[in-house]
Amino acid sequence: MMKPTPNEVFTTIREQLSVSLHVSLEALQQQLEQASQGDDTIKATAFDASLRSIGVFLTSQDLGTIRRHCAGRMEKSYSISRFLGMLREQLPPYRQRIVNELWESLSQGRPTVSVDEILQRFDASKHPLVVSLELPAEKVHEDFGIALGRLSRDGMIEKEAIEFYYKELSACMSPARDHNFAAAVLEAFHLIVPHEVSKEHMAHLEMLLMDKFRMHTTIGQDGLHEAVRKYAHMQDQANTGGLGVIEFRGLVHSLGLTLPDNQVVALFEHLAADCGGGRVAIDHLESVMQVLNAGPCEVYNYKTTALQSMGSSGSSDPVVLKIFRILTKKDHTKKDQTRLVRRLFEAFREADKERRHGVPHKDFSGALWQCGIRLGSQEELQLRNLYDQNRDGSCRYPDFLDTIHSLCSRQVPARMAMIEELWNALAGPDAPAMRSSDFKEAYQPAGHPHVVCGWKTVAQSKLDMENFLGEALLLDAVTLELFTNYMMMESSCISDFSDFQSFVQNGFLVSGAAA
Numbered sequence: 259m260m261k262p263t264p265n266e267v268f269t270t271i272r273e274q275l276s277v278s279l280h281v282s283l284e285a286l287q288q289q290l291e292q293a294s295q296g297d298d299t300i301k302a303t304a305f306d307a308s309l310r311s312i313g314v315f316l317t318s319q320d321l322g323t324i325r326r327h328c329a330g331r332m333e334k335s336y337s338i339s340r341f342l343g344m345l346r347e348q349l350p351p352y353r354q355r356i357v358n359e360l361w362e363s364l365s366q367g368r369p370t371v372s373v374d375e376i377l378q379r380f381d382a383s384k385h386p387l388v389v390s391l392e393l394p395a396e397k398v399h400e401d402f403g404i405a406l407g408r409l410s411r412d413g414m415i416e417k418e419a420i421e422f423y424y425k426e427l428s429a430c431m432s433p434a435r436d437h438n439f440a441a442a443v444l445e446a447f448h449l450i451v452p453h454e455v456s457k458e459h460m461a462h463l464e465m466l467l468m469d470k471f472r473m474h475t476t477i478g479q480d481g482l483h484e485a486v487r488k489y490a491h492m493q494d495q496a497n498t499g500g501l502g503v504i505e506f507r508g509l510v511h512s513l514g515l516t517l518p519d520n521q522v523v524a525l526f527e528h529l530a531a532d533c534g535g536g537r538v539a540i541d542h543l544e545s546v547m548q549v550l551n552a553g554p555c556e557v558y559n560y561k562t563t564a565l566q567s568m569g570s571s572g573s574s575d576p577v578v579l580k581i582f583r584i585l586t587k588k589d590h591t592k593k594d595q596t597r598l599v600r601r602l603f604e605a606f607r608e609a610d611k612e613r614r615h616g617v618p619h620k621d622f623s624g625a626l627w628q629c630g631i632r633l634g635s636q637e638e639l640q641l642r643n644l645y646d647q648n649r650d651g652s653c654r655y656p657d658f659l660d661t662i663h664s665l666c667s668r669q670v671p672a673r674m675a676m677i678e679e680l681w682n683a684l685a686g687p688d689a690p691a692m693r694s695s696d697f698k699e700a701y702q703p704a705g706h707p708h709v710v711c712g713w714k715t716v717a718q719s720k721l722d723m724e725n726f727l728g729e730a731l732l733l734d735a736v737t738l739e740l741f742t743n744y745m746m747m748e749s750s751c752i753s754d755f756s757d758f759q760s761f762v763q764n765g766f767l768v769s770g771a772a773a
Contacts (some may be wrong), residue, residue, distance in 0.1 A: 264327050267320045268345055274314045275430040278308050284405070284426065285311060292339045298338050299330035309657040346429045347761050349421070352436060353458030356443050357424050361417050364451055370414040373406045374751040384445040386438045437518055455524040463517070470513040481651060482551055486544040489513060500537045551648050577637045578644075578658070582665045584631050596708065596751040598713045599666060602629045603747040604726060605657045616652035625655070659746070666750040671753070677745045682739060683768045691737045698723075704762030 262270075273285075286308075293308045294300035300308070306321060316324075328340040349357060364371050380402060382388055382395040390519065409419035416557035424443060431439050436459040436482070444450065455463070475481040489512055491497075493505040501509060506514040510517065517525075529538045529546065574601065603623035609617045617625070619642055629668045633641065664670050684700055703709060703719035714722075726744050730736050752758040 262320055262323050264323055264344065267316070267323050268347075269313055270316065270320065271309075271345060272429060272431065275312075286430075287338070287342055294338060297336045299332055300338055301332070302334040302336065305336045317506050339446065346425050348446055349425055349428055349454065350458060350746075351461070353424070353443075356440055357421055358532050360443050360447060360449065361420055363447065364420075365417070370416050372411050372768070373403070373410050373415055376406060376415060377403050380740075381446055381448060384441070384448070386441045389441075396490050398669070407751070420673055435523065455521055455528075459521075461523065462527055463521060464528075464546070464550055466515060466524070467510070467513070468547050470515045472551065474513065482547060483544060484549050487540065489538045490543060494540065499541070500539045501543070502537055503665070506538055512519055551577070568735065577633065577641050578661055579665075580633075580637070581631055596713075598629050599662070600672040600722070600747060601748050602662065603625075603659060603743075605629060606659060607726065607728070607743070610655065614652070615656050618651055622655060656743075658710060659750075663746050663750045666753060673749050673758060676759065677742060678750075680745070680766060680768075681741055684766065685738075685741075691735045692741075693732050694727065694736045697727075697736045697741075698731075700767050702765050702767055705761065705766075707752055707754075707761055710760075 289308045289312060290300055290305070293304040301320070302325065304370075306316070309316060325334070325336060328337050328344065329335070330337045364376060369630055377399070377502060380399065382402070385395070385398050387393045388395045388398055405423055406415060409415065413700075425440075427442060428439060436456055443567060471482060471485045471489070475485040489509055490501060492512065493501055493508045495505075501525050506529075507519075507522050510522050510525075526538060527535075529543060530536060533539045533542050567714065602625070605628045606617065609621040609625050622642070622645070623638055641658075642653060645658050647653070681689075684697070701720070703716045703723070706714075706719045708714050709716055709719050723744070724731060726747065727736065727740065730740055733759040748761065749758055752761060
């Protein structure tokens, strides 16, 4: 599993702090300083306990990432000032404009403003913490006055002090809380909150809408398609194939997504912009949701995925390594090991009858069961999360088999290069397919290493090849993808590199195929 980046870790912290808006950065700083007994350096155990006490829960990898960038003077310790400095960061552009607008209204061109003048204009009853009944207005007004007093110089506040205060407030609000931040800055001073929605928050709104659709989706290949169509057509009473702003507002509410109206309108305008404005086509809405649902997954490429899988997280996943150990455990003979690996490849190919490069969760588990691999419920869930990243109910088994191939075989890049060279010799450079009759004629089962060592007969080796090709024999076309998959299966069963090299050289009659 890849280590999280500092930006990912601090975003996680802000999101957890956002759950309770009354947790301030000052309260976090006091908690950390109290646990460190007044020193800037805090021990790892005390640091984790302090974060947990205010509702922030991090994994050991998250804590390791923070320690690498905020290391203290002692071993396994953190620097409080470095940690708070990275958490505070710079204000995002949208929030910076809001703070600038507030300062222009307060200062009226003056370099400083008195604390009393700011407190006189501050209306705590408009603060989101008071509106949500989390804190009384008196408490919010008192805390704001204390913070201004701490940042003032002789009772006067400069722009830098106001920015520092709202940086601390922003550090405890995730991008999804832009509307809360705007309310705390502008509405509390009776200023108009702009209807503009930041790009970061717009991306968050799109993900919220997609998540709501997924909550109403049944597991299946086209579940998201059905959910989007169902709820969109419920609002499209005139059957126009699109949604106006009123219908879109009804769609958002029917999904159970509660948003301020200005954000609903902004999301509508964002989606409608690609449709000419004023209307969101249902086809376009479905397309956007499908793209968001697909996430970071790449289209499967049977030429390069085997090489990419060597550096992927799957090759070091504990569940995948457990499966590899089951396939190659010591009480199995070498013959049994190759039989199980071959059966694993064949089981997934049988399950994927439509050749979509994916199988439902139950078929994924069933293919493992056929090879005698039994996993616990948590292990199965972890495996599904690894190979079903877009959560559409279909596991991308080619990625899993590529990882097994990289674990079973040595010198995978060299093997993949040999497979490509063999295909060019058999079918011609960059040929998409070759006749299956030509492939059967070129295949020489007597040259297979397992036939040479006596593990199987010539007839058995030929039958294994024909069973894997399956319908390709009837269609009289062996595609490059099918050939590559077949050779990867053979490569996984032939662990020794010299044996695989011998199979490529002696297992195929290149001159006969070319003729």
